Amino acid sequence: MSTTSRRYAALAGITAAAVAIGIAEPVAVLTGPRSAPLVAVGGAIVDAVPESLKQLAIDLFGTADKIALLVGTAVLLGGFAALFGVLAVRRLALGLAGIGAFGAIGVAAALTRSGADLADALPSLVGAGLGALVLWLFIAGPFEMNPWSWSPPTPAAGPPSSGASVPPAAGGSVPPAAPASGSSSGPTAAVEPVAPADVDPESRRRFLTGSGVLLGTAVVAGLGGRWLAGRRGVSAARDAIRLPAPVAPAPAVPGGANLSLAQLAPYVTPNFGFYRIDTALVVPQVDPDTWRLRIHGRVGKERTYSYADLLARPLVERYVTLACVSNEVGGDLIGNARWLGVPLRELLDEVEPDDDADQVVGRSVDGWTCGTPTAALRDGRDALLAVGMNGEPLPVEHGFPVRMVVPGLYGYVSACKWVTELELTRFADFDAYWVPRGWSRQGPIKTQSRIDTPRRRNRLTAGPVTVAGVAWAQHRGISRVEVRVDDGQWQEATLAPTVSVDTWVQWSWRWDATPGEHRLQVRATDATGETQTERTQDVVPDGATGWHSVTVTVR
Incomplete structure (x- = not known):
């Protein structure tokens, strides 16, 4: 097969794969967006890949890690599809078998997701079937490139003219040709290869x-399916909700809590800027009218609550800073918001947990689990079953209609979004999603601090410079922040006011900068008197440690 024919064959395979994925999207509108092959396979990859690769994706792409995964999966699929196209030219059954194998992978991925049923296999089956049909159209049907592989043309019968290539005789020798009139006698001219014919x-x-028509159809079908899935979402239901006023409003943010400096994170993180790290490749769309929360397990009285039940209860409002355990030293996977919800302590009291039920397993609608120490939900801290965020219903991507918010614990053990179950159990009996993947069972937040301004490699002018950032130790609070330059003496920074020990605090320090390159470091001390450790530790298994530093140049 020539290079040209291989390129066309690869394009045929890619077109077949595009049709399979694109057509599966509108089918998934009927069966649920998690059943779409690309999403189902991507979800299976998230569950199966080593933790180190997941962390690498978060480090490289941050909150865009899911988009990167879907794009990477599509690119990988495109590579295999090109290979299947080339194989199909040699033998059609090989290409069809490749498409069938990918269809089977899509079916298996869809059916093994939590809450799946047989209908979830339909998008992969329909997509694979149409993809196989498209491949046949190109290899053996009306779009066939004929021929896919070219051979030299067969010489016409009769004596060849001088200099023409002559097929060898049976014995392998080439008989001499009779000289044409006017030609000189002598040995026969050397045989020259004939180039393959060009594409017809x-x-x-x-x-x-x-291929153009089919690729266009695939794109339209895929985008149309995504649009229809969005139309079936819950944005309209969310917009119609009017949250009741809290019986216990959040304390007012004190004056001066927000220093309003360039590059410094605001004290209250807006909803659109709040970090999002979870395993859901497609944001779950949960109808608040049909949502139910079941609390069961090692309890005296199992209970089930509706969304209306929660809104009818006395609601409290609190500022709480949430942090992801994957947050590197100096990272931005952290945010502070005003949450509205029902105290979890009250709900647990109503179900009467057994004395040995030391873990509450939160289950998301997509099957994800987190294990929270029961004691942390009943020790008086403002642990909430939240329905509101910064004065509005929870954003869909942040857990609408209901999620958990627990001060002082990393999100992987406490912040279950789209929660539908709370099961009272024991740590000895059940490991939540991240525990078998190398993370600790319990994840108390560590004391941390960060320099927001100046930023790394900033060029500054000699003279007074404001160094500022944030520090946090939720449920303990921050008592002191210190800054030093070039391993010199630690200098105490000024702490801004804060709402409570459950939120981060902004800090600032005035530096008389001198020309040259300098390294700034920061450390914090929590209200218990424990100072942030200098020892550097990776985020696995229970959060990063170390002092954040930035290097700047002063002119």
């Missing part, structure tokens, strides 16, 4: 037209 223009036009 009509065949090429038919192929390119067919």
